[in-house]
Amino acid sequence: MIINSYSMGIGDRFGQQGKAQLGAIIKAKELGVEVTPVWNKSFREHSIIHTDPSDTRAEADAAVQALGWDGQYFVDADHVGLEIIDPFVPVSDFFTLDVADFIGEKAGNQQINAFVQKCQSCIGELLIPGIDDAFHITEELVRHIAEKYLYAVQEAGKIYRRVLTEKGVDAFVTEVSMDETDEPQSPVELFFILAAIADEGIPAQTIAPKFTGRFNKGVDYVGDIAQFSKEFEQDLAVIQFAVKEFPLPGNLKLSVHSGSDKFSIYAPIRRAIKKFNAGLHIKTAGTTWLEELIGLAEAGDDGLLLAKEVYRKAFYHFDELTKPYATVIDIDKSALPAPDDVDVWDGRQYAETLRHDQENAHYNLHFRQLLHVGYKVAAEMGERYLATLQRHEEIVAKHVTENIFERHLKKIFMDS
Numbered sequence: 001m002i003i004n005s006y007s008m009g010i011g012d013r014f015g016q017q018g019k020a021q022l023g024a025i026i027k028a029k030e031l032g033v034e035v036t037p038v039w040n041k042s043f044r045e046h047s048i049i050h051t052d053p054s055d056t057r058a059e060a061d062a063a064v065q066a067l068g069w070d071g072q073y074f075v076d077a078d079h080v081g082l083e084i085i086d087p088f089v090p091v092s093d094f095f096t097l098d099v100a101d102f103i104g105e106k107a108g109n110q111q112i113n114a115f116v117q118k119c120q121s122c123i124g125e126l127l128i129p130g131i132d133d134a135f136h137i138t139e140e141l142v143r144h145i146a147e148k149y150l151y152a153v154q155e156a157g158k159i160y161r162r163v164l165t166e167k168g169v170d171a172f173v174t175e176v177s178m179d180e181t182d183e184p185q186s187p188v189e190l191f192f193i194l195a196a197i198a199d200e201g202i203p204a205q206t207i208a209p210k211f212t213g214r215f216n217k218g219v220d221y222v223g224d225i226a227q228f229s230k231e232f233e234q235d236l237a238v239i240q241f242a243v244k245e246f247p248l249p250g251n252l253k254l255s256v257h258s259g260s261d262k263f264s265i266y267a268p269i270r271r272a273i274k275k276f277n278a279g280l281h282i283k284t285a286g287t288t289w290l291e292e293l294i295g296l297a298e299a300g301d302d303g304l305l306l307a308k309e310v311y312r313k314a315f316y317h318f319d320e321l322t323k324p325y326a327t328v329i330d331i332d333k334s335a336l337p338a339p340d341d342v343d344v345w346d347g348r349q350y351a352e353t354l355r356h357d358q359e360n361a362h363y364n365l366h367f368r369q370l371l372h373v374g375y376k377v378a379a380e381m382g383e384r385y386l387a388t389l390q391r392h393e394e395i396v397a398k399h400v401t402e403n404i405f406e407r408h409l410k411k412i413f414m415d416s
C-alpha cells in the first residue's frame with residue numbers, strides 16, 4: 001500500500017465533520033491538486049471523548065461514500081505504542097508508531113557496536129546531494145546517535161511487527177514519529193535514524209522528526225524561520241539520499257505534526273517540496289473543532305450561548321484542560337477575557353476572537369489555545385453539544401471546509 005505524494009491528516013474530535021473535511025480535499029482536486037485525506041485521532045483524544053478507533057473508521061467510510069470520493073484515503077492509528085495499539089489494528093490502515101518516549105534509552109552494547117560497524121562507510125566527509133557543505137562524521141558521533149536513538153527505532157520495529165502479524169505485508173502505511181520530545185533532531189541525526197529504521201526492516205513511508213522551533217497546537221509557528229527552512233530542506237535532501245543508500249520505500253516523505261495553522265512556514269515548506277520534488281504529509285492539530293465553535297457562534301441564539309458556555313467552563317477548568325497539552329501550548333492567562341465579558345459579545349466578536357486570522361484586531365491566540373484544548377467541555381455536554389451542532393450543520397460545515405481549503409491546502413500545496 002503506497003501513499004500518494006501529498007497527504008493531509010485531518011483530525012476531527014467529535015467525528016461529525018468528515019464530509020465537510022473531505023469537501024475541502026475535493027475542491028483541491030478539482031483545481032488539479034490531489035491530496036490524500038488521512039483521518040487521524042489519537043488514543044488521548046479517544047479517551048477524553050469516549051470514542052474508539054472504529055468510530056473514526058465509520059466516519060471516514062461514511063464521508064467517502066456520501067461524497068463519492070474515489071481517491072485514496074486512510075485511517076491513522078495516531079501516536080500508538082504497544083500498550084494502546086490493540087483497538088486500532090483492525091480498523092486502521094495507517095500507523096503512526098510513536099517512539100519519542102524511548103529516545104535516550106540505550107540499546108545493548110553489542111547492538112550499538114554492530115550499528116557503528118555497519119556505518120563505517122559513512123565516516124569521514126559525508127556529501128549529500130542537495131546540501132552544500134559536507135557533514136564531518138566521526139565514529140564518536142555515530143555512536144552517540146546510536147546510543148540516543150537505536151533503542152527507540154528497535155521499539156518502532158516491535159510495534160511494526162505487531163501490526164504486520166495481524167494485517168499482513170503491504171496492508172498498511174507506516175509512519176515513525178519522534179516529534180513529541182523536547183529536542184529537535186538534526187538532519188545528520190535523521191540520516192542515521194533512517195539507517196537504523198532500514199536496518200530494523202521497517203518500511204516507513206513517512207517520518208515525523210521534531211523540527212526546530214515550537215509547534216504549538218492550533219497557532220502559528222514560533223521560532224527562527226530561516227533556520228527551520230534550512231533544516232527542512234536538508235531533511236528532504238537526507239531522505240532522498242537515504243532511500244538510495246538504504247532499503248527504504250522510495251516514496252518516504254516527511255510528516256509535519258501539529259502542522260495546521262503554521263502559516264509563517266507554509267511558503268518555505270511549499271518551496272522546499274517543489275525544489276526537491278518531494279512528497280509531504282501534514283497533520284493538522286484537530287482544529288476542525290474550533291471551526292465548529294466559530295460556526296456555532298456565528299449561528300447566534302442557542303449556538304452562540306453554547307459556545308459561550310464552553311468558554312466559561314474551559315476558563316474555570318484551565319489547569320485540568322491544559323495539563324495533558326502542557327508541552328504544546330503557550331497560554332498567557334492574563335490575556336484571557338473574563339467569561340462575563342465574553343457573555344456580552346455578539347457571535348461575530350466571538351468568531352473573530354477565535355478564528356486564526358492574524359490581521360483581525362480581535363484575534364486572541366490565548367483564547368484560541370484554551371478553547372483548542374477545551375474540547376473535553378463539549379465532550380461532557382454529550383448529546384446536547386452534538387444536537388446543537390447538527391441544528392447548525394450548514395454554517396459549521398462551511399467553516400470547516402473553508403479553513404482546510406483556504407488556509408491550509410491552498411497555502412501548503414497550491415499557491416505559486
Ligand SMILES: [Zn+2]
Nearest residue numbers: 177179257258
Ligand atoms: Zn504528533
